[in-house]
Amino acid sequence: MPAKRREIVPMALLWGAGISTIVILIVILAYILAKGLPLISWHFLTTNPGVRGQTGAGIYSTIVATVAVTGVALLVAAPLSVGGAIYLNEYTRENLLRKVIRQAAEVLAGIPSIIIGLFGFLFFVIYLLPYTGGWSVLSAGLTLAFMVLPISLRISEEALKAVPGELREGSLGLGATKWQSITTVVLPTALPGIITGLILGMGRAIGETAAILLTAGGALGVIQSLRDPACPMTLYIYNILTEYNDTSAAYGTAAVLIIAILAITFITDWLMNSYTKKLQGL
Amino acid sequence: MSGEIEISVKNLNLWFGNFQALKNVNIDIPKNAVTALIGPSGCGKSTFIKTLDRMNDLVDNVKFTGEVIYKGRNILNSDTDVVALRKEIGMVFQKPNPFPKSIFDNVAYGPRVHGIRDKKALNEIVERSLKGAAIWDEVKDRLNESALRLSGGQQQRLCIARLLAVEPDVLLMDEPASALDPIATSKIEDLIYELKKEYTIIIVTHNMQQAARVSSHTAFFFLGELVEYASTIDLFERPREKKTEDYVTGKFG
Numbered sequence: 001m002p003a004k005r006r007e008i009v010p011m012a013l014l015w016g017a018g019i020s021t022i023v024i025l026i027v028i029l030a031y032i033l034a035k036g037l038p039l040i041s042w043h044f045l046t047t048n049p050g051v052r053g054q055t056g057a058g059i060y061s062t063i064v065a066t067v068a069v070t071g072v073a074l075l076v077a078a079p080l081s082v083g084g085a086i087y088l089n090e091y092t093r094e095n096l097l098r099k100v101i102r103q104a105a106e107v108l109a110g111i112p113s114i115i116i117g118l119f120g121f122l123f124f125v126i127y128l129l130p131y132t133g134g135w136s137v138l139s140a141g142l143t144l145a146f147m148v149l150p151i152s153l154r155i156s157e158e159a160l161k162a163v164p165g166e167l168r169e170g171s172l173g174l175g176a177t178k179w180q181s182i183t184t185v186v187l188p189t190a191l192p193g194i195i196t197g198l199i200l201g202m203g204r205a206i207g208e209t210a211a212i213l214l215t216a217g218g219a220l221g222v223i224q225s226l227r228d229p230a231c232p233m234t235l236y237i238y239n240i241l242t243e244y245n246d247t248s249a250a251y252g253t254a255a256v257l258i259i260a261i262l263a264i265t266f267i268t269d270w271l272m273n274s275y276t277k278k279l280q281g282l
Numbered sequence: 283m284s285g286e287i288e289i290s291v292k293n294l295n296l297w298f299g300n301f302q303a304l305k306n307v308n309i310d311i312p313k314n315a316v317t318a319l320i321g322p323s324g325c326g327k328s329t330f331i332k333t334l335d336r337m338n339d340l341v342d343n344v345k346f347t348g349e350v351i352y353k354g355r356n357i358l359n360s361d362t363d364v365v366a367l368r369k370e371i372g373m374v375f376q377k378p379n380p381f382p383k384s385i386f387d388n389v390a391y392g393p394r395v396h397g398i399r400d401k402k403a404l405n406e407i408v409e410r411s412l413k414g415a416a417i418w419d420e421v422k423d424r425l426n427e428s429a430l431r432l433s434g435g436q437q438q439r440l441c442i443a444r445l446l447a448v449e450p451d452v453l454l455m456d457e458p459a460s461a462l463d464p465i466a467t468s469k470i471e472d473l474i475y476e477l478k479k480e481y482t483i484i485i486v487t488h489n490m491q492q493a494a495r496v497s498s499h500t501a502f503f504f505l506g507e508l509v510e511y512a513s514t515i516d517l518f519e520r521p522r523e524k525k526t527e528d529y530v531t532g533k534f535g
Contacts, residue, residue, distance in 0.1 A: 093342055164379070166375055166377060166379035167379055167381060167382075169337060169340070169373070169375065169379070170375065170379040170380075170381065170441070170444075171381070171391070171395075172337070172340075172365075172368060173335065173337065173368055173372060173373040173375075173445075174368070174369070174372065174391060174392040174395065174444065174445065174448050175365055175366065175367075175368045175369030175370075175372075175392065175395070175396065175448055176365070176391075176392070176395040177365050177395075180395045184391070184394075184395065185381050185391075188382070188383075189381075189382055278428070279382040279428070279430075280382065280428065280430050281382075281427060281428020281429070281430040281431040
């Protein structure tokens with residue numbers, strides 16, 4: 001066989017491996033959207049779920065629950081992760097503590113979500129019951145914060161590391177304090193990376209099910225406070241599929257979830273691109 | 283040496299870990315004049331000027347002994363307020379490092395971090411500083427544009443303007459023209475010539491012609507030691523040390 005023809009087989013295999021990623025994504029999206037899109041209507045989005053998944057009801061309270069739980073997770077995880085990244089990158093030198101914290105973040109990111117959920121259940125739902133209200137938006141959000149934290153921390157740290165040292169020196173050289181240099185030069189320059197980390201963390205929080213299952217409570221009413229039990233969209237899908245006879249609402253919910261995640265990804269990408277361009281004066 | 287002394291360095295030694303980068307350096311820097319530091323790469327000249335505004339503090343495992351007397355105090359003392367010091371002794375870096383902000387905000391950065399908020403005062407400072415750095419005419423109609431859109435030479439003059447805005451006494455320049463083309467370089471050199479009337483300037487350079495053109499005094503560093511320090515004319519035309527003669531005549535470099 002000539003050399004050129006011998007190349008065809010590995011080339012084709014590698015091409016197929018690359019293409020299969022796209023194909024898998026398209027198949028999943030197409031399947032969910034094909035089954036789910038016809039169900040989505042204004043009524044579907046603004047009506048609460050019926051008892052035992054009765055046909056013709058909506059998912060309003062589960063959307064509210066997802067927004068609330070994700071919001072709590074981000075409110076807690078954002079300052080901790082960005083603050084931690086600033087501390088690691090700007091205030092410590094490469095030493096043992098820094099390696100240990102970074103390793104800890106990696107291990108935390110790798111812990112199976114059901115175990116994080118188990119911890120959240122024992123700690124927030126049971127031990128802190130008087131404060132969290134037991135199964136509640138608060139318990140679920142705080143538990144999810146543990147999952148958002150390591151993702152956002154690592155990505156924020158990389159973003160800060162990518163800010164050229166000359167900018168820090170330039171600022172310090174003008175007699176700015178370290179904190180002034182960080183807030184007025186370093187953070188604005190690193191902002192797109194930091195936001196990207198938070199968005200990835202947010203995607204994790206929106207899509208999480210196992211940890212929610214153990215901490216949110218699954219009540220289908222519209223929450224009145226953060227200490228109320230709730231049923232975010234992912235958990236609702238799980239409940240429909242495992243408990244109800246009519247599973248069609250699961251596809252509608254899944255389609256809403258996917259569209260929301262796609263929209264968040266594309267909108268932040270676009271915002272961050274235009275911000276970066278503005279920083280670079282393009 | 284005639285004239286007033288701005289900075290007096292006595293028995294300065296500096297180590298990075300176990301490596302001694304500066305060996306017993308003694309030098310008096312004249313006020314309102316340009317002093318050039320020359321020498322081959324790694325000879326300690328950049329390390330030396332970074333000692334003068336304590337920028338070496340940012341490096342791991344740095345230690346130093348000796349004295350750097352400026353305004354009657356030893357700035358190497360551990361109780362020195364380095365933030366205040368860096369306002370008085372400013373640095374222009376090798377690679378232009380404008381902030382990713384507008385031209386105006388770059389120049390106003392220093393005054394703002396030092397608490398000036400008044401719009402009118404800031405406008406005046408920005409205009410005066412840009413004029414001082416000979417770049418006002420080129421940018422006066424585009425102050426709100428990003429500084430990153432300027433050419434390399436303009437960026438470097440903007441960085442000088444940014445420094446002038448905090449009204450320092452001493453300007454440290456670490457090879458300020460090494461990343462620039464010949465035309466931009468000559469603009470920087472013209473600017474240095476103007477600035478020395480009001481500022482004490484210490485410039486590190488690889489380019490001996492540049493040292494000869496802009497400075498009144500020149501110091502030759504080699505392997506961490508100050509080999510020779512004299513008026514620029516003497517150093518280039520009548521070097522006392524064999525090593526200096528070899529370097530300025532191009533026998534090594």
